[in-house]
Amino acid sequence: xxxxxxxxxxxxxxxxxxxxxxxxxxxxxxxxxxxxxxxxxxxxxxxxxxxxxxxxxxxxxxxxxxxxxxxxxxxxxxxxxxxxxxxxxxxxxxxxxxxxxxxxxxxxxxxxxxxxxxxxxxxxxxxxxxxxxxxxxxxxxxxxxxxxxxxxxxxxxxxxxxxxxxxxxxxxxxxxxxxxxxxxxxxxxxxxxxxxxxxxxxxxxxxxxxxxxxxxxxxxxxxxxxxxxxxxxxxxxxxxxxxxxxxxxxxxxxxxxxxxxxxxxxxxxxxxxxxxxxxxxxxxxxxxxxxxxxxxxxxxxxxxxxxxx
Amino acid sequence: xxxxxxxxxxxxxxxxxxxxxxxxxxxxxxxxxxxxxxxxxxxxxxxxxxxxxxxxxxxxxxxxxxxxxxxxxxxxxxxxxxxxxxxxxxxxxxxxxxxxxxxxxxxxxxxxxxxxxxxxxxxxxxxxxxxxxxxxxxxxxxxxxxxxxxxxxxxxxxxxxxxxxxxxxxxxxxxxxxxxxxxxxxxxxxxxxxxxxxxxxxxxxxxxxxxxxxxxxxxxxxxxxxxxxxxxxxxxxxxxxxxxxxxxxxxxxxx
Ligand SMILES: Cc1cc2nc3c(=O)[nH]c(=O)nc-3n(C[C@H](O)[C@H](O)[C@H](O)COP(=O)(O)OP(=O)(O)OC[C@H]3O[C@@H](n4cnc5c(N)ncnc54)[C@H](O)[C@@H]3O)c2cc1C
Ligand SMILES: Cc1cc2nc3c(=O)[nH]c(=O)nc-3n(C[C@H](O)[C@H](O)[C@H](O)COP(=O)(O)O)c2cc1C
Ligand code: FES
Numbered sequence: 001x002x003x004x005x006x007x008x009x010x011x012x013x014x015x016x017x018x019x020x021x022x023x024x025x026x027x028x029x030x031x032x033x034x035x036x037x038x039x040x041x042x043x044x045x046x047x048x049x050x051x052x053x054x055x056x057x058x059x060x061x062x063x064x065x066x067x068x069x070x071x072x073x074x075x076x077x078x079x080x081x082x083x084x085x086x087x088x089x090x091x092x093x094x095x096x097x098x099x100x101x102x103x104x105x106x107x108x109x110x111x112x113x114x115x116x117x118x119x120x121x122x123x124x125x126x127x128x129x130x131x132x133x134x135x136x137x138x139x140x141x142x143x144x145x146x147x148x149x150x151x152x153x154x155x156x157x158x159x160x161x162x163x164x165x166x167x168x169x170x171x172x173x174x175x176x177x178x179x180x181x182x183x184x185x186x187x188x189x190x191x192x193x194x195x196x197x198x199x200x201x202x203x204x205x206x207x208x209x210x211x212x213x214x215x216x217x218x219x220x221x222x223x224x225x226x227x228x229x230x231x232x233x234x235x236x237x238x239x240x241x242x243x244x245x246x247x248x249x250x251x252x253x254x255x256x257x258x259x260x261x262x263x264x265x266x267x268x269x270x271x272x273x274x275x276x277x278x279x280x281x282x283x284x285x286x287x288x289x290x291x292x293x294x295x296x297x298x299x300x301x302x303x304x305x306x307x308x309x
Numbered sequence: 310x311x312x313x314x315x316x317x318x319x320x321x322x323x324x325x326x327x328x329x330x331x332x333x334x335x336x337x338x339x340x341x342x343x344x345x346x347x348x349x350x351x352x353x354x355x356x357x358x359x360x361x362x363x364x365x366x367x368x369x370x371x372x373x374x375x376x377x378x379x380x381x382x383x384x385x386x387x388x389x390x391x392x393x394x395x396x397x398x399x400x401x402x403x404x405x406x407x408x409x410x411x412x413x414x415x416x417x418x419x420x421x422x423x424x425x426x427x428x429x430x431x432x433x434x435x436x437x438x439x440x441x442x443x444x445x446x447x448x449x450x451x452x453x454x455x456x457x458x459x460x461x462x463x464x465x466x467x468x469x470x471x472x473x474x475x476x477x478x479x480x481x482x483x484x485x486x487x488x489x490x491x492x493x494x495x496x497x498x499x500x501x502x503x504x505x506x507x508x509x510x511x512x513x514x515x516x517x518x519x520x521x522x523x524x525x526x527x528x529x530x531x532x533x534x535x536x537x538x539x540x541x542x543x544x545x546x547x548x549x550x551x552x553x554x555x556x557x558x559x560x561x562x563x564x
Pocket of ligand 1: 359376381382421
């Protein structure tokens, strides 16, 4: 059986249901040679803001059971260098390759909107969607506050929406009492999709030295251990709103991706798993197709929300 | 860059808490240059475990060698892997040592830091190199037989005097530097080892106006430049140790 792998994520046409998660895949070129790009429907670039940003002090990460805690702190070159250098490089290495979702962040609604409109104005072939990060736990100005107050979130989404016609994905914070009102706020203010989940606020302590391990003291937990929590949030969001969901959080095997689709995701992003095994992209892709043929699904998109309940 | 499924050909305890790992990795072996490293997926660790970075000690005839010290759970678990086991090896990674050395190559190493210096000496040619190696005691000195077999002139210092001169490796290094300067000969420094040693060599390179190539060691996540976890401060701002390094010029490092 030939399985149709195409999915539509709020206007972003993807040739496969798989993407990479922001911050885990650089600007799309770094893993060339180790990752099978033909399995990816999109890549997501590392968070971009208006001006260069240095990020946090070292150490920036620690391995923990089931994943890692990071506090990279959104280091980045700013929008101009991103366009001139990183997008150029990506288009040179992967002409006709997976589409690029650009993850953006800022300190004010105006900054987000400015970055979004510059991305659209640049008219670059690879740039196909914008993902608004309103949930980075590691930078005070990293959009965190936007993701925790529906009124503030509404203004942000409306502001960015007004600045661009590119498909707009809003990446929500996982650590809220209920995801439904936040998802609804995105829908009400013109977002095309939502993505879930960002890292979960976390901390590790060096008990011998009695100090936090990370220079930033706290960080965000990603990897295998967060997957069940992410499935629940995707499930809740899918039931609350019509917006398509890009799901991420601890996907290491095809079954994890299928689980996300059944919970209601339209597409799935791989993150920390790539650090341990760049070959995971191919394995998850092949495994999803195998699942579809075993269960008689002729299109991967038919998996979305296909719970038997 | 390859993520090569490699077979363990040999894996021996060489004393002092170190192991010698020999891998059949033809793709990585044919592409790697001295000072570059590989990112190894430790087979018996859980699926979500991060990879572990190791310098390439030697690469020849489809074989990659690594010398590593058991320091924590990853290296301890790696130590349990046996001949014929398969290991995923991502590499070659990073920017290695420049190979256009003018004059004598003064290689300064401590602990597993001698690993990339061996590959460098083999590539530059033994007659061009002098290895200065230091440790607390004779048991800390690695791969001396391999350097000897290459024909490299080796100068040793141990803190307890159990081998070579007693004291720090900077003493025989300074002696040689003075000799070369008196003779009007050119030289470059190449170093890998503990931070204190790197700084001591970098200081000398800057003070003498000689090129100094410093291999830094930072905790890594991806190893390929994608995550920005492995920051080394430089005069140009935050650099990534895994892709802008691990070898940096003494002139660009900010300590
Ligand atoms: C470019 C480079 C080359 C290296 N070459 C060698 C080599 O040739 N031989 C050798 O013995 N060691 C080398 N190291 C150090 C080696 O990577 C660490 O000793 C190893 O990762 C420790 O893992 P662990 O699980 O046993 O230790 P743990 O302390 O349990 O590790 C916990 C985490 O910290 C990281 N970590 C701990 N120590 C270091 C360290 N010194 N450097 C980087 N990450 C660390 C681990 O990778 C892991 O993610 C190199 C490191 C780098 C960055
Ligand atoms: C090192 C690292 C850096 C990250 N940087 C960003 C970022 O810049 N912007 C963002 O929206 N999410 C960022 N994230 C979150 C991931 O995109 C993803 O939401 C999260 O890691 C969960 O997926 P995973 O468990 O598959 O890694 C980062 C995660 C990691 C591990
Ligand atoms: S380890 Fe990821 S950028 Fe260096």
